Amino acid sequence: MIQATTRPILKVTNLSKVYASGFQALKGVNLDIHEGEIFALLGPNGAGKTTLISIICGIVTPGTGSVTVDGHDIARDYRAARSLIGLVPQELTTEAFESVWRTVSFSRGLFGRPPNPAHIEKVLKDLSLWDKRDNKIITLSGGMKRRVLIAKALAHEPRVLFLDEPTAGVDVDLRRDMWQLMRNLRASGVTIILTTHYINEAEEMADRVGVMRKGEIILVKDKVELMRDLGKKQLWLQLQKPLGEIPVALSMYPLELSGDGTCLTYTYDTHDGRVGIMDFLKRLGETGIDFRDFRTTESSLEEIFVNLVKEGA
Numbered sequence: 001m002i003q004a005t006t007r008p009i010l011k012v013t014n015l016s017k018v019y020a021s022g023f024q025a026l027k028g029v030n031l032d033i034h035e036g037e038i039f040a041l042l043g044p045n046g047a048g049k050t051t052l053i054s055i056i057c058g059i060v061t062p063g064t065g066s067v068t069v070d071g072h073d074i075a076r077d078y079r080a081a082r083s084l085i086g087l088v089p090q091e092l093t094t095e096a097f098e099s100v101w102r103t104v105s106f107s108r109g110l111f112g113r114p115p116n117p118a119h120i121e122k123v124l125k126d127l128s129l130w131d132k133r134d135n136k137i138i139t140l141s142g143g144m145k146r147r148v149l150i151a152k153a154l155a156h157e158p159r160v161l162f163l164d165e166p167t168a169g170v171d172v173d174l175r176r177d178m179w180q181l182m183r184n185l186r187a188s189g190v191t192i193i194l195t196t197h198y199i200n201e202a203e204e205m206a207d208r209v210g211v212m213r214k215g216e217i218i219l220v221k222d223k224v225e226l227m228r229d230l231g232k233k234q235l236w237l238q239l240q241k242p243l244g245e246i247p248v249a250l251s252m253y254p255l256e257l258s259g260d261g262t263c264l265t266y267t268y269d270t271h272d273g274r275v276g277i278m279d280f281l282k283r284l285g286e287t288g289i290d291f292r293d294f295r296t297t298e299s300s301l302e303e304i305f306v307n308l309v310k311e312g313a
């Protein structure tokens with residue numbers, strides 16, 4: 001398997017975009033994408049994700065700043081830069097009466113690549129579309145149409161693949177297939193950037209996560225580090241006897257007592273949690289409070305994301 005390196009295959013520098021309406025959709029975005037990684041771009045509606053991807057893929061004209069793909073500037077060296085990129089949009093809008101084979105082969109031709117039936121065959125086989133190669137697009141199921149979109153984006157052998165909401169509205173089985181497909185692509189050396197509203201998709205798939213809000217990238221981090229650094233844990237204790245209130249001797253701890261006084265919840269950062277918890281449990285014993293059951297829970301990327309986007313909103 002090809003491991004992600006720290007060499008940026010895509011470099012976005014100080015990119016801003018003001019639409020003709022006067023709306024500023026991007027405000028000085030800086031982003032490096034490492035070769036071979038899966039990068040998930042998260043953000044609430046209207047954060048600027050599609051604008052950013054559309055500029056990189058040449059669909060929206062850039063404002064100020066620069067974007068390079070493997071060293072090629074998307075403005076000055078558009079053809080070379082664009083030929084390295086594949087874009088999987090959310091919906092297939094045209095070609096309803098064309099066959100799968102012709103549609104995918106045509107996409108390759110758009111990038112000035114000479115025909116390569118062996119490559120198209122491989123792509124269709126990898127996407128389980130080979131049996132459908134002669135079918136008209138209109139006869140395919142929704143899941144197969146999505147696979148055709150990916151096949152089209154891979155037809156010219158791009159090194160960076162953008163997937164815009166790849167699993168929006170698909171069923172659980174197809175989502176799992178898509179995830180496996182992305183992993184296979186990464187293993188073959190393709191760098192993947194996906195936008196998603198499903199945080200569990202980022203949690204499952206991404207090596208790194210970027211969060212956008214109001215035209216800015218507010219955070220880029222290794223996913224595991226992000227969950228470790230910003231994650232919270234909770235210790236939940238079911239008490240032997242209900243408490244009327246939290247005893248003064250425990251007032252220095254971040255505790256919450258349930259309405260009926262039978263559950264105490266202690267929330268802590270995963271950083272310094274262990275020390276704090278041992279100290280707290282010792283103090284709890286000294287205070288004469290016994291518990292009959294306990295449970296710990298860890299925050300998900302979803303909670304981390306919601307908190308990040310909320311902060312300073």
Ligand SMILES: Nc1ncnc2c1ncn2[C@@H]1O[C@H](COP(=O)(O)OP(=O)(O)OP(=O)(O)O)[C@@H](O)[C@H]1O
Binds near residue numbers: 019043
């Ligand atoms: N052509 C346009 N003219 C003016 N404003 C636009 C245009 N396209 C997008 N915008 C605005 O730019 C902002 C960012 O939109 P964008 O589609 O990039 O966000 P997004 O993060 O992709 O959102 P979503 O998750 O809903 O797809 C939005 O406020 C949107 O209304």
